[in-house]
Amino acid sequence: MKIALVGYGKMGHMIESCAKVMGHEVVATVDVVAQDATNLVKAGDGEAVALAVKTSGAEGVIEFSHPTAVLGNLKALIPLGLPVVCGTTGWAKSEAEIENLCAATNGACMRSSNFSIGVNMFYKIVEEAARIMAEYSDYDVAVWEAHHNQKADSPSGTALEVARRVMLGNKSKTEMVFDAFHEKPKANELHVSSTRIGAVPGTHTVFFDSPADSIELTHRARSRAGFAKGSVIALEKLCEKIDNGTLSRGKLYGMEDLF
Numbered sequence: 001m002k003i004a005l006v007g008y009g010k011m012g013h014m015i016e017s018c019a020k021v022m023g024h025e026v027v028a029t030v031d032v033v034a035q036d037a038t039n040l041v042k043a044g045d046g047e048a049v050a051l052a053v054k055t056s057g058a059e060g061v062i063e064f065s066h067p068t069a070v071l072g073n074l075k076a077l078i079p080l081g082l083p084v085v086c087g088t089t090g091w092a093k094s095e096a097e098i099e100n101l102c103a104a105t106n107g108a109c110m111r112s113s114n115f116s117i118g119v120n121m122f123y124k125i126v127e128e129a130a131r132i133m134a135e136y137s138d139y140d141v142a143v144w145e146a147h148h149n150q151k152a153d154s155p156s157g158t159a160l161e162v163a164r165r166v167m168l169g170n171k172s173k174t175e176m177v178f179d180a181f182h183e184k185p186k187a188n189e190l191h192v193s194s195t196r197i198g199a200v201p202g203t204h205t206v207f208f209d210s211p212a213d214s215i216e217l218t219h220r221a222r223s224r225a226g227f228a229k230g231s232v233i234a235l236e237k238l239c240e241k242i243d244n245g246t247l248s249r250g251k252l253y254g255m256e257d258l259f
Helices: 010-021 046-054 070-080 092-105 117-133 157-169 225-243
Strands: 002-006 025-031 060-063 084-086 108-111 140-147 175-177 189-196 203-209 214-220 251-253
Touching: 002 010, 002 046, 010 025, 010 225, 025 046, 046 070, 060 070, 060 225, 070 084, 070 092, 084 225, 092 108, 092 251, 108 225, 117 157, 117 203, 117 214, 117 225, 140 157, 157 175, 157 189, 157 203
Parallel strands: 002 025, 002 060, 060 084, 084 108, 108 251, 140 189, 175 189
Antiparallel strands: 140 203, 203 214
16 A cells, blocks of 8 residues: 655654564655655645645555644645545544534545554453442542653643543543542543653553452553554555545544444
8 A cells, every 4th residue: 555654753664673573664754853764844834734745646644643733634634535644642532523514525544543453452452441440339430641751732632531530430430530630530530640750652551459468550651563563454454444435524433333
């Protein structure tokens, strides 16, 4: 497959390496600062992004840019009609807008806070564990995540999805709290805390704690390679499922649609 990469930072370079190892051709790399990108564009210039991808002959696009750029990029890319995989986080509140854009332009986009296959298995494990533990009122639950100090958003998109899965399993938790507590937390509040330090690729832990014992479920990424490879697999699957009719155009999808 011929792939265009929009966003050519550390993750973009790693995705390029993974795509080539997996037998794909990267025909365009687009960025606003990376001097080694094949297409250097001005920040916010959606037309330039679309033109770079359109003229490259790409058959699919992987977008890994920045929370401040992602919406403009998606608005430029989706109308091209190419399957788009988006790994940039920090735009959850605008998902309905992008979903409507997909429907209006017959575009197809898959977004995920984390394309790692292991993380997506972790989501399912967490949801089931939360459901089991919810039957026992002695056990409280909380979420914690740690990432490198260059990460632009907090909490991570993965942590938000982990918290959402906890709340799906445990209906008594109805509100996420991200700030420090200055009073006793309410029983319905789920604390989601973050740490930014060093070069941590990504660690996510769910704590179940009772007066008698504690249970911890942790996913610890060793490198970004799992995220990079997962995004290429996601594009492969998205294209395959659109071609065979399992998925249709005009929709915004998530990794759950691949499992």
